[in-house]
Amino acid sequence: MKPIAGIIGGGVVGAHIALALASRFSVFLIEKNQKLGQETSTRNSGVLHAGIYYPQNSFKARFCVEGNALSREFFLKYDIPFKSTGKYIIARNTDEEAELELLFENATRNGVPTMQRLSLKKFKNEFPFINACAAIFSGSTGILDAGEYMRALSALLDRANVEVLKCCTARRITDGPIIETDRGDLEVDVAINAAGLYADDIAKSSGIHEYEIIPLKGDYLTTRSISLEVPIYPVPNRAHGTLGIHLTPTFSSEVLIGPTEVPGVQKNDYDIRTPVGVFYNSLASMIETSFISNIKLHEGYSGNRPRAYCNGKRCDDFIILENPAEVIHLIGIESPGLTSAPAIARYVESLLR
Ligand SMILES: Cc1cc2nc3c(=O)[nH]c(=O)nc-3n(C[C@H](O)[C@H](O)[C@H](O)COP(=O)(O)OP(=O)(O)OC[C@H]3O[C@@H](n4cnc5c(N)ncnc54)[C@H](O)[C@@H]3O)c2cc1C
Structure with a gap:
């Protein structure tokens, strides 16, 4: 037995x-x-991360890089929807540019494959609506349908x-x-x-x-006003230790915007509690002003990060x-x-x- x-x-x-x-x-x-x-x-x-952000030799770095490869095999073997989209991380000012370089070096130390520094001209040609002064590309990031x-x-x-x-x-x-x-x-x-x-x-x-465990809520809204095949992330939000509000394509025509950071909630509170202005402010920092007025936002969902102390x-x-x-x-x-x-x-x- x-x-x-x-x-x-x-x-x-x-x-x-x-x-x-x-x-x-x-x-x-x-x-x-x-x-x-x-x-x-x-x-x-719903992002299959590459392992860019986490300190070398941490469980997060090790399991993310290994988990990315194992998940890809698993999705292929069992026919689970997955798109190997890659992902862009953008800098919006010179401080963030320095931060981007640190991320690139960290990713290299963690053994993250297919990282690229990009020419801004090339990035701007592809994403004229994104407000960036530098960008890096992670080829091993992807999206899945959770x-x-x-x-x-x-x-x-x-x-x-x-x-x-x-x-x-x-x-x-x-x-x-x-x-x-x-x-x-x-x-x-x-x-x-x-x-x-x-x-x-x-x-x-x-x-x-x-x-x-003290939950840190993350709310999402969605939009169909942006057409996007590849996730676009800002540099991480160091104050909250999160990746920052990002734009993520899904398996439908919707793009996810989020997650926000809302402290002080119950573990089972799944209501969206972020004021819509927070999403628009965040979009305004990533998207050229002329595009913002055309963006319509819709209710998404909420998740609670299991933050441990x-x-x-x-x-x-x-x-x-x-x-x-x-x-x-x-x-x-x-x-x-x-x-x-x-x-x-x-x-x-x-x-x-
Ligand atoms: C906003 C947000 C965005 C994220 N984005 C990503 C991302 O893009 N990529 C990524 O890799 N990770 C992401 N994560 C992290 C990822 O979602 C989690 O790390 C992962 O889902 C954790 O899985 P889990 O099985 O440990 O927890 P859970 O999914 O919470 O599973 C735990 C289960 O335990 C059950 N349970 C709890 N207590 C009991 C009990 N007493 N008896 C019986 N059952 C019980 C619960 O009902 C639950 O089903 C994100 C997390 C959040 C909150």
């Missing part, structure tokens, strides 16, 4: 971990919602005989390990906490008290803890978690060998 693995959280990370463990373990995937991936995994920009991705993962979990317990809320992990849920206790050989925004609550229930100090990296060895906690899996998921899963599987 195979040993039993219990995974709390059926987002993209928990689903990939379940698939990675399915050949060695009888896997139970516990998800409180009716479907997999209804929280952060489908409330994001809803389709989660549906495909669900089908693969069925095929791999993973027991998916939907509408089942895990309460705590106790010694054994035992995962206590609102539908009874599950005695397991290994327990994995991949509960996203609630990973701190599960960690606390098993005696790890120093981590707190350790004893009050912000954690810059993903936290992966084995405590004790048969209980693994994944805390603060914010961006680039969608990209990193298959690499995180591979790492977690290696910890259990």
Whole structure:
């Protein structure tokens, strides 16, 4: 008989971990919602990141670069919608130009493939409506359809005989390990906490008290007034530690504008709370003035970044803890978690060998 693995959280990370463990373990995937991936995994920009931004040797850098390659193979193998669009990052003034150069060097250190410095003339020819004084191009960035991705993962979990317990809320992990849920206790050989925004609550229930997740909301609006095939990002917003409000094409004719940064919300607050003026101001900083008046904005959606703090100090990296060895906690899996998921899963599987 195979040993039993219990995974709390059926987002993209928990689903990939379940698939990675399915050949060695009888896997139970516990998800409180009716479907997999209804929280952060489908409330994001849908961008397969390249690994440009993160400090060298961090989990984020390592798993993003590896996850980008693994995700591409996965999408191809299982026919999951993906477009290898590349992405532009623009500078709007000389300070940002210096920042852009630092990003380029960081990407090179992280082993990000196909980065290019661009001639401004070429960029301006292609994007006359964008306000930029310099731009770099990342060839390994792409866009995916997160809803389709989660549906495909669900089908693969069925095929791999993973027991998916939907509408089942895990309460705590106790010694054994035992995962206590609102539908009874599950005695397991290994327990994995991949509960996203609630990973701190599960960690606390098993005696790890120093981590707190304080959500940082990101709202999106959409527009059909801009035609765009390639995401365009500003340099990151250092004050908030986010990538800044960007323009991202989707699989429809809509372009996403966002995400914003709204602190002080509840974990389950998915209402759009950013005043529309914030979106227009942000567009005004990226788009030539003459184009702005033609842009009509529509309601999009909202996602909450699972920002982790350790004893009050912000954690810059993903936290992966084995405590004790048969209980693994994944805390603060914010961006680039969608990209990193298959690499995180591979790492977690290696910890259990
Ligand atoms: C605004 C925004 C934009 C982003 N953009 C990108 C991007 O473009 N590219 C990228 O790579 N990353 C991006 N990310 C990050 C990415 O979306 C996340 O890192 C990733 O989705 C995390 O997946 P997860 O499975 O850890 O979490 P989740 O998707 O939150 O999954 C956790 C699951 O656990 C379940 N759960 C929680 N508690 C319990 C419990 N007690 N019992 C049972 N089930 C429970 C939840 O219902 C949920 O389904 C973005 C995030 C945000 C917020």
